[in-house]
Amino acid sequence: MLRLTLAQVRHHAGRLLASATAVVIAVAFVVVTLVGGSTAAATVRAALAAPYLPAAAVVEAPTDVPPADADDPFAVPPSLAGAVDAVRAVDGVTDVALDTTTYASVSTGGSEGEDGAATTAQFVPVQPVGSPLRWQQVGDGRLPERPGEVAVTERVGAVPGDVVTVQPEPPLATAEDEEPAAPAPQRLEVVGVLDTGGDPTASVTPRLAVTADQVAAWGSSTSSEELRVAAAPGTDAQALASAVAAAATDALGVPVAAQTADDATDAVVSETTGGALQLVSVLLAFAVVSVLVAGLVIANTFAVLLAQRTRELALLRCVGASRAQLRRGVLLEALATGLAASALGTALGIAITAAGSAVVARTDAPIPLQGLSVPWWAVVVGLVLGTLVTVVAATSPARAATRVAPLAALRPLDVAPLRSRGGVARLVAGLLLAVPGAVALTWTSLRGELLLALAAGVPTFLGVVLLCQRGVPAAVGLVGRLLARVGGVPGRLAARNSVRVPRRTAATATALLVGVTLVSTFVVGAASVRATTTTELEAQYPADVQVVDAGYFDGPGLPEDLLPAVAGTPGVTGAAAVRGALVDLGDVTEQPLLGLPADVDGVVRSSTAGAPAAGEVRVGPGYAFVNGLADGDVLTATGPTGTADLVVRVGGRNDLPVVAEADLERLAAAAPVAEVWAAVADPEGRGAGETVDALTTTVSSAAPDSYVAGAVLVRQGLDQVLDVLLLVVTALLGVAVVIALVGVGNTLALSVVERRQELGLLRALGQPARDVRRTLLWEAGLVAGVASLLGVGLGVAFGLAGTSAVLASAAPVVLDVPWLQVAAVVAVATLAGMVASLLPARRAAAVPPVAAMAG
Amino acid sequence: MHPAPSAPMTGPTAAARPAGSRPDATTAAVRAEGLTKVHGRGDAAVTALDGVDVCVGRGTFTAVMGPSGSGKSTLLHCLAGLDTATSGRAWVGSTEITGLREKQLTRLRRDRIGFVFQSFNLVPVLTAHENAVLPLALAGRQPDPAWFDEVVGRLGLGQRLHHRPSEMSGGQQQRVAVARALLPRPDVVFADEPTGNLDSRAGAEVLSLLRSAVRETGQTVVMVTHDPVAASYAERVVLLADGRLAGEVHAPTAESVLSALAALGG
Ligand SMILES: Nc1ncnc2c1ncn2[C@@H]1O[C@H](COP(=O)(O)OP(=O)(O)OP(=O)(O)O)[C@@H](O)[C@H]1O
Numbered sequence A: 001m002l003r004l005t006l007a008q009v010r011h012h013a014g015r016l017l018a019s020a021t022a023v024v025i026a027v028a029f030v031v032v033t034l035v036g037g038s039t040a041a042a043t044v045r046a047a048l049a050a051p052y053l054p055a056a057a058v059v060e061a062p063t064d065v066p067p068a069d070a071d072d073p074f075a076v077p078p079s080l081a082g083a084v085d086a087v088r089a090v091d092g093v094t095d096v097a098l099d100t101t102t103y104a105s106v107s108t109g110g111s112e113g114e115d116g117a118a119t120t121a122q123f124v125p126v127q128p129v130g131s132p133l134r135w136q137q138v139g140d141g142r143l144p145e146r147p148g149e150v151a152v153t154e155r156v157g158a159v160p161g162d163v164v165t166v167q168p169e170p171p172l173a174t175a176e177d178e179e180p181a182a183p184a185p186q187r188l189e190v191v192g193v194l195d196t197g198g199d200p201t202a203s204v205t206p207r208l209a210v211t212a213d214q215v216a217a218w219g220s221s222t223s224s225e226e227l228r229v230a231a232a233p234g235t236d237a238q239a240l241a242s243a244v245a246a247a248a249t250d251a252l253g254v255p256v257a258a259q260t261a262d263d264a265t266d267a268v269v270s271e272t273t274g275g276a277l278q279l280v281s282v283l284l285a286f287a288v289v290s291v292l293v294a295g296l297v298i299a300n301t302f303a304v305l306l307a308q309r310t311r312e313l314a315l316l317r318c319v320g321a322s323r324a325q326l327r328r329g330v331l332l333e334a335l336a337t338g339l340a341a342s343a344l345g346t347a348l349g350i351a352i353t354a355a356g357s358a359v360v361a362r363t364d365a366p367i368p369l370q371g372l373s374v375p376w377w378a379v380v381v382g383l384v385l386g387t388l389v390t391v392v393a394a395t396s397p398a399r400a401a402t403r404v405a406p407l408a409a410l411r412p413l414d415v416a417p418l419r420s421r422g423g424v425a426r427l428v429a430g431l432l433l434a435v436p437g438a439v440a441l442t443w444t445s446l447r448g449e450l451l452l453a454l455a456a457g458v459p460t461f462l463g464v465v466l467l468c469q470r471g472v473p474a475a476v477g478l479v480g481r482l483l484a485r486v487g488g489v490p491g492r493l494a495a496r497n498s499v500r501v502p503r504r505t506a507a508t509a510t511a512l513l514v515g516v517t518l519v520s521t522f523v524v525g526a527a528s529v530r531a532t533t534t535t536e537l538e539a540q541y542p543a544d545v546q547v548v549d550a551g552y553f554d555g556p557g558l559p560e561d562l563l564p565a566v567a568g569t570p571g572v573t574g575a576a577a578v579r580g581a582l583v584d585l586g587d588v589t590e591q592p593l594l595g596l597p598a599d600v601d602g603v604v605r606s607s608t609a610g611a612p613a614a615g616e617v618r619v620g621p622g623y624a625f626v627n628g629l630a631d632g633d634v635l636t637a638t639g640p641t642g643t644a645d646l647v648v649r650v651g652g653r654n655d656l657p658v659v660a661e662a663d664l665e666r667l668a669a670a671a672p673v674a675e676v677w678a679a680v681a682d683p684e685g686r687g688a689g690e691t692v693d694a695l696t697t698t699v700s701s702a703a704p705d706s707y708v709a710g711a712v713l714v715r716q717g718l719d720q721v722l723d724v725l726l727l728v729v730t731a732l733l734g735v736a737v738v739i740a741l742v743g744v745g746n747t748l749a750l751s752v753v754e755r756r757q758e759l760g761l762l763r764a765l766g767q768p769a770r771d772v773r774r775t776l777l778w779e780a781g782l783v784a785g786v787a788s789l790l791g792v793g794l795g796v797a798f799g800l801a802g803t804s805a806v807l808a809s810a811a812p813v814v815l816d817v818p819w820l821q822v823a824a825v826v827a828v829a830t831l832a833g834m835v836a837s838l839l840p841a842r843r844a845a846a847v848p849p850v851a852a853m854a855g
Numbered sequence B: 001m002h003p004a005p006s007a008p009m010t011g012p013t014a015a016a017r018p019a020g021s022r023p024d025a026t027t028a029a030v031r032a033e034g035l036t037k038v039h040g041r042g043d044a045a046v047t048a049l050d051g052v053d054v055c056v057g058r059g060t061f062t063a064v065m066g067p068s069g070s071g072k073s074t075l076l077h078c079l080a081g082l083d084t085a086t087s088g089r090a091w092v093g094s095t096e097i098t099g100l101r102e103k104q105l106t107r108l109r110r111d112r113i114g115f116v117f118q119s120f121n122l123v124p125v126l127t128a129h130e131n132a133v134l135p136l137a138l139a140g141r142q143p144d145p146a147w148f149d150e151v152v153g154r155l156g157l158g159q160r161l162h163h164r165p166s167e168m169s170g171g172q173q174q175r176v177a178v179a180r181a182l183l184p185r186p187d188v189v190f191a192d193e194p195t196g197n198l199d200s201r202a203g204a205e206v207l208s209l210l211r212s213a214v215r216e217t218g219q220t221v222v223m224v225t226h227d228p229v230a231a232s233y234a235e236r237v238v239l240l241a242d243g244r245l246a247g248e249v250h251a252p253t254a255e256s257v258l259s260a261l262a263a264l265g266g
C-alpha cells in the first residue's frame, strides 16, 4: 500500500502541490510571524544589551530617603555617586561606571535667531577612553571626549560639525519657596553620529551622548542613575551582585539593590518588548485565520481530487483492498503532501523574513529587524502545523472517498447529492449555533458587553459558516439564473456548472466568505468607530479650525492682523476673531472667558455654538456640573474694567464659558484676541487637510506663539490612525483571502480536468475558445461574487455589532457603513476570483475538439 | 423490426442517381484529395491516413468501415475540421477546410457540420432540449419551429425533453444527439460509431433516424461503424485499411459487407 501511495504522490505530484499552495502560503505566514518576531526580539535584545555586555553586575538607584530625612518632604534618595568608591573597592571589581541619564531641551542649528524647533532629548554619558564599560558605537565621526562635545542619534537630525543648543532643566528644589534658576543654554559641537542599529526606541526619542561630567552637571528631577560594574573574568556574577549591593547599601545608608548584568538585560528587554510580544500574538491570530482558511481550501481540494479518482479507488476495492487500507493510503498521501507543502512554506517564510530584514536594514524604518534569527521551534511549528492541517483536512474526504462501493468502478460517476446525512446534520447544527448566537450577539453588543458579545460572536460565525454549506449553492443558483438569462450559452453553462457539485461550490465559497467577512467587519468597524469618535470629539470643538494663543489670556494675545491672514487662506470659507480675558465669574476667580462676536455664527460648526444673547453666559455641561450651575442661574462677573450680572445658559460645545463680545468688552475693554476660529470648505473631505496645512504655515509666520486645533485636525489625526490600522489589518486578512482565491482557482482547475470531454464536445459543436474561457470566468465570478456578497453582508452585521460592543458603554454609538468601501471589497474579491480562473480557463480553452471522443 | 438491408437502394433519393457513381466536385458534400495524417514525430510517428481520396455526394448516407486502427476516426476528424491533416486537401461543400484557421473551423463546425459521437454526446448540465438546440444557441440563432417540431417529433422523447442527460437512457441520449446534429440543417452529419454503446434495438432506432433524414430531407451523413448491420443502413460503404482506401461496397447488405471485410483481413 505504501508503494502504491508513493507512486500516487509521484504521479499526481504537480496537481497535489498545486492544491497544497494554500498550505504553503498559510505556513509561510505563520513562519514569517514567528521568525520575524524572534528576529525582532534578538535585534532588540542585541541593541538593549549593549551597555550591559561589558558589565558583570548592575546597581540600581535607591528609592528610599535616608532615615534621618524621613520627615523632610523635599528630601530625595541619595545619589549613587556616593557609592562609586565603595563599589570599586569590592573584590573582583575592575571598573565602575556611573551612568546618569537625563532629559533636556535641544534645538539644532544653534546660531541665534534661527533656532530649529526645540525638542526634549535624552542625554546619556560616555565613559572615558580605556574604560571597559565604554560601549557606544559611532557610525560617523567619533564619541565626545570633553565637555562641549556631543554625539547624536540620527533622530536628532544633526551631522558632525553642526552645533546644537541645550537648555538644561533647573536643578531640584531642595526647600519650599526655592525656585532654582534655569541654567544658561549651552552650545555643543556635534562630533559623531551614534550607531543605534536595532534599538526600537532610537527613532522615538532623540538621544545625545556627552561626557559623564556633562550629564552629572545637568542633573535634574528627570535624571535616573545606575552603576555598571565590570569584573575580572571568572568572577561569579551573582555573588558579585550581592557584594556590590551590600557595599553600596553601606556607603549610602539606604537599601540598594543590584542584579547581574544578564538579569538587567532581561528586565530592560521585557520592558521594551512586552508590546512587541503582544504584536506577535496579534499577528499570529491573523496567521491562524489563514491556516483555517487554508484547511477549508485543502479539504475541498482533496475532496475533488479523490472524487476524480473514485473509479480508481473502486477498482482497488474490486481487486481486494480493504476500506481501511484505502483510507490509510489516502491519509498517507495527505501526510506526504502536507509535509512537502509545509517544508516549502517554512522555507518561503524564512526567505521572506530574511528579505524583509535586508530591506529594513537598508532603509531607516523604525523596525527592529537585523539579520535573521530562526528558532528551531518556529521551523517545527511550521512543519507540524501545515502537515497537521493537511491531514486533518483530508480526513473527511478520505472517509467519504473510501466508502466507495467496488461496483462504482463499472459505473459512470454519480454527482454527490445535496441532501446527504452530513448536510442535514450541518443544517441543524448551523441553526442551533447561529440563531441563539445572533440573538445573544445583538443583545450583548447593544448593551456594550464586549466579552459577552465576543463569546456570542464565535458560535454565530461558526453557525453561519455551517449554514453556508446549504445557503451558498442556493444563492449561487439564484444569481446564476440571472446570469443565464443575460450571458448566452457561456452564461447558462457557467450558471449550471457552478451548482453542479453543490458541496464543492459551498466549500470554495466558504473559504472566501470567511476572509471577506473578516475584512468587511474591520472596514465597517473602523468606519463606525470613526463616526462615533469623531462625533464625540468634534462636539468639543466649536469650529473646524481654531488658532489658539499659546500664552493663553496672559500676554498680548494674537496679533490683530492674524484674522485677515486666516480669512484669506485658500479653502477657508469664514473666520472670526474671539477675544478673551480672565474675569471673576461667580465663585471662580481668574476664569478665562471668551467673547463671541456676532459674525462667529457663520463660522461655528453648529448653531448651538454661536454667539450668546446679550446678558447671558453660556457654559458647557461639564463646567456647569463642576461648578454646580443650572440653566437660569445668575452669575456676577467682574473683569478689569467692569461688572455685569449674567444669566447662565447650559449647553453648547465649548467647555469655557462664553459671552457676547459686547458683554466681554464691558468686563474687559480692549481684551486681546485669544483665538481665531475658521470654517473650511468640505471639512469632512480630504481637501480640508491641505487647508489646515496652509493655515498652519500662515499662522506660524503671522503668530509664532500659537497653535492650531479644531475639529478638522482631530478628525484628520483619527483618520490617519484608523486608515493605517485598517490598511494593516486588511493586508493581514488579505493573506486569508488570497488563500481562498487560490482555492477558487484550484477547484476550477480540477474541474477542467474532469470536464475535458465535455469541453471538447462544446468545441466540436462550434463553441469558440473565447466562449469556453468566458464560461469559466463567469463561473469563478459567480461563486466569488456570491461568496463576497454574503461575506460582506455578514461582515457589515459583525462590524456594527462589534463597534457597538466596544463603544456602547462609553458613548452613544454612531453606526456608519462605508458603502463605497464595502462595494469595493465585493468588486475586488469578485474580480480576483475571476483572475484566479484565468489559468484554468486557458487550459480549458486549449482542450482540443477531438477530446470529445476520447474514452 | 429491422428494415430490409437493401431498402436504401430503392429509396427515391438513391434512385435519383445511379448507385455507385462518383459524385463530381460540384455536387459533393465532402471531398478529400490525398489526405494524409501523421500522428507524432520521428520514431513515434504513426501514419494514420496515407493519401486518401474520397468524395461524398450530397444527400447520401455513407458508412466508413475497416479494422481497428485503420484510420476511420482520423479520417472523420480531418474531414470535420476537428483535427488538421498533415497534407492533402479537404472540402466541405465548396469550402476548403485544410488551411482554415481555428476560428474559421469553429464557425464551420457550428454552422455547417453536425456530430454524433459514440458516447458523451451531451453536455451534462443542459437539458435534452437545450442540448438539441445548443449549436443554434452558440450561433445565436432560433430554431425554425416547424423544422424543430418535425425533428423532435421523430425522436419520440415527449416529456423527456426537459430532463438532464443523466436521467435518460443511452438510446435516448443518442437520439437527442442526432436531433442536435440535424437541427441546424448542416452540410453534413458525421457520426463516429453512434450505435457502439447501444443494444441492437436502440441502435436501430438511431440508424432509422439518420436514414430517414437522408431520404426525406436530403441530409448528408457520413458514419463510422464496426457493425455490418449498421453499415447496411447506408447507401455506400467505404473500406479503409492501414490508412488507405481499400475498396467500396455499394448497396451494402450485412453479408456483402462482412465478406468485403473478410477479404480485407485476408
Ligand atoms: N493522437 C494520436 N497520437 C498518436 N497516434 C494516434 C493518435 N490517434 C490515432 N492514432 C493512431 O492512428 C491510427 C489510426 O487511428 P484511428 O483512431 O483513426 O483508428 P480507427 O480506425 O478509428 O480505430 P477504431 O476502430 O479502434 O476506433 C492508429 O494506429 C492509432 O494508434
Ligand SMILES: [Mg+2]
Residues within 6 Å of the ligand: B072, B073, B074
Ligand atoms: Mg475510431
